[in-house]
Amino acid sequence: MVPKKVFFTKGVGKHKHALQSFELALRSAGIEKCNxxxxxxxxxxxxxxxxxxxxIKLLKPGQITYCVxxxxxxxxxNRLIGAxxxxxxxxxxxxxxxxxxxxxxxxxxxxxxxxxxxxAATMLATTxxxxxxxxxxxxxxKQEYKMSGRIVKTQSITQTAVGDKNGLxxxxxxxxxxxxxxxx
Numbered sequence: 001m002v003p004k005k006v007f008f009t010k011g012v013g014k015h016k017h018a019l020q021s022f023e024l025a026l027r028s029a030g031i032e033k034c035n036x037x038x039x040x041x042x043x044x045x046x047x048x049x050x051x052x053x054x055x056i057k058l059l060k061p062g063q064i065t066y067c068v069x070x071x072x073x074x075x076x077x078n079r080l081i082g083a084x085x086x087x088x089x090x091x092x093x094x095x096x097x098x099x100x101x102x103x104x105x106x107x108x109x110x111x112x113x114x115x116x117x118x119x120a121a122t123m124l125a126t127t128x129x130x131x132x133x134x135x136x137x138x139x140x141x142k143q144e145y146k147m148s149g150r151i152v153k154t155q156s157i158t159q160t161a162v163g164d165k166n167g168l169x170x171x172x173x174x175x176x177x178x179x180x181x182x183x184x
Contacts, residue, residue, distance in 0.1 A: 002044050003066065003178035007055030008085060010159035010174045018073055021169035025071075025159075029173055030056040034065035041068055041123070043087060043097040043176070050179070058179050066178045070101035070116070073171040074163040080106050083172040084158035086116030088124040088145075091152040098123040099176050113156035114138050121145050121154045 009031060013024025026032035030052065059065060070083035082104040089097040100119035104112045118138040125132050130148050132141055145151040159172040 001180055003047055003180050005048050005050050005055065005058075005179035005181075006043060007050050007052050007177050007179070008087075008155075008157040008175070009052050009055070009177060010083070010157050011172070012159055012161045013171050014161075014164050014168045016168055018075070018169045018171070021073060021171040022071070022173075025171040025173045029175060031059065031065065031067070031175065031177060033061040034059055034063050036069065037064055037066050038069055039066045039178075041099045041101070041120075043089065043099050045094050045096050047178075049087075055177060055179060059177075066180070067175045068099045068101060069173060069175040070103055071171065071173045072103040072105075073169055074105075075167050075169045076163045077165050077167055079163040080108075080160060081163065081170065081172055082107050082109065082112040082158060082160040083174040084112040084116035084156055085174040085176050086113070086118065086120035086156040087154065087176065088117070088120040088151055089153040090124060090128065091150050095128075098127075101174075107160070109158045109160045112160065113158040116158065117142075117154050117156040121151060124151055
């Protein structure tokens with residue numbers, strides 16, 4: 001089983017029960033009807049990134065669905081939480097790429113997204129043997145990675161939310177959802 005397609009989604013849910021809050025976040029992300037199986041961080045060779053709307057249409061109720069998911073919850077009023085997924089894809093589409101998960105407290109959307117993207121790109125760079133300086137800012141390293149000609153694309157998707165002022169559970173998720181056309 002090697003996924004041929006992947007899409008990225010995110011969601012937020014609030015409820016008095018933590019589990020229901022998670023369910024509402026899955027609904028917000030459009031993946032609530034699936035039996036989610038969390039997997040680690042590899043994007044397979046030749047795996048095509050498709051739009052969220054197209055990916056959700058390919059899901060069937062009850063389907064076993066593999067994804068890389070970032071999840072965070074709080075019932076602390078006014079606490080900023082985040083969940084982010086980063087991806088780095090090599091130029092050589094016959095090679096695999098990386099997906100990273102980042103769960104944060106107190107980080108705005110852009111900061112959490114940049115961090116997740118940086119994690120994925122750094123994992124791929126080390127695999128490809130691309131030299132890098134970990135002390136440089138992400139924007140500088142991003143340019144170096146792209147200039148190397150070996151990392152063609154990086155991106156992230158992030159969901160942030162502020163904990164409900166009345167103490168309801170607030171859950172955020174971000175996910176890379178794999179589509180497997182046929183089980184072989």
